[in-house]
Amino acid sequence: MTAFAELVAEARSRNDFSGLVDAIPYHRYLGIKLIELDGEMIATLPSNEKLIGNPMLPAIHGGVIGAFLETTAIFHLLSAGQTLHVPKTITITIDYRRSAGPVDTFAKGITTKLGSRVAIVRAEAWQDDPARPVATANVNFLIEPAGR
Amino acid sequence: MADRVSKPSDSLARRAFAGAIPHNLDLGIEPLEAQDGHALAKLAYDARLVGDPETGVIHGGVVTTLIDTVCGLAVMTALDTPQPIVTLDLRIDYLKPAKPKEDLLARAHAYKVTRQVVFVRAAAYQSDEERPIANAVGTFMLLGKRAGKARK
Numbered sequence: 251m252t253a254f255a256e257l258v259a260e261a262r263s264r265n266d267f268s269g270l271v272d273a274i275p276y277h278r279y280l281g282i283k284l285i286e287l288d289g290e291m292i293a294t295l296p297s298n299e300k301l302i303g304n305p306m307l308p309a310i311h312g313g314v315i316g317a318f319l320e321t322t323a324i325f326h327l328l329s330a331g332q333t334l335h336v337p338k339t340i341t342i343t344i345d346y347r348r349s350a351g352p353v354d355t356f357a358k359g360i361t362t363k364l365g366s367r368v369a370i371v372r373a374e375a376w377q378d379d380p381a382r383p384v385a386t387a388n389v390n391f392l393i394e395p396a397g398r
Numbered sequence: 399m400a401d402r403v404s405k406p407s408d409s410l411a412r413r414a415f416a417g418a419i420p421h422n423l424d425l426g427i428e429p430l431e432a433q434d435g436h437a438l439a440k441l442a443y444d445a446r447l448v449g450d451p452e453t454g455v456i457h458g459g460v461v462t463t464l465i466d467t468v469c470g471l472a473v474m475t476a477l478d479t480p481q482p483i484v485t486l487d488l489r490i491d492y493l494k495p496a497k498p499k500e501d502l503l504a505r506a507h508a509y510k511v512t513r514q515v516v517f518v519r520a521a522a523y524q525s526d527e528e529r530p531i532a533n534a535v536g537t538f539m540l541l542g543k544r545a546g547k548a549r550k
Contacts, residue, residue, distance in 0.1 A: 253452065254451075254452060273451060274448070274449055274450075274451065274457070275446055275447065275448040275449075275451065276446070276447050276448060276449050276456075276457035276459065276460065277457075278446075279446045279447065280459075299420060300420055300421060300424040301420075301421050301424075302419070302420040302421055303419055303420075303421050303422070303466075304419070304484075305418060305419065305420060306482065310421075311419070311421040311422075311463060311466070311467075312463075312466045312470075312484075312485040312488070313421070313459070313460075313462045313463025313464070313465070313466040313467060314421060314459075314463060316459060316462040316463070316466065316488065316490075317457065317458070317459020317460065317463060318459070320458055320459050320462065321457075321459060336450070338492070339458050339492050340491070340492060341489065341490065341491050342458075342462070342489070342490050343487065343488070343489040343490075344462075344485075344487060344488045344489075345486070345487045346484065346485050346486055346487065346488075349484065
């Protein structure tokens, strides 16, 4: 196992992925954290002035929302034990539904297909109301299944 | 503002973009070209943006941000009347891994402008534009009150 796969296995055994998130510099830059809510993994992106992409509205940069959704999808697969290695993104399609204001943003993933080589995850990001997502993404990954 | 100029000039659009967007400033995204629906932007390698600490490769989300930014810049320069725009969707195909310690560039073309929607293509690359690391297509909505003027 690589050092990172060991970190993943350890995080899974303790059911605490916070150290894993912090191991990635870009996650620290964005301030992404993982929390568990009713057995579900939720990613959080705290509001921060440096993430603003539209100062007139104001709104968080669309690229940051895309990055947050991709990260959420990756950690969804890792935390569900569906792969031990960081999955490789083949394609990400992001739909922006409403502008994301300068407040905390949350996201979760749902695996819609788990094959031996490909996993497909749908990720949703919201602010005040989970039923009104600010953006959704469909992410296709190449994976190495956990069993190998 | 010179009212003879209906479209933002290259330097105007670039300055407006570079100076007005906090996140682009913080990342250090540098617009290099922006005219007539074509745009090119650069993001210098930055250790804060690493996605794989074992290899030093930049996080895919940063590629998304650079592509979204350069697409928005291309859209702004394709419009006859400056107006607010928002990304409606963006699809990115990752063709090959990025190399560590190298700058990222992205080029976009807003190839079709309609009354309310602008269609864009983009590619991100490092040292060789012929070997992109990612290809993208996106659509942007026009929010101006006068949205409705399609170009030929």
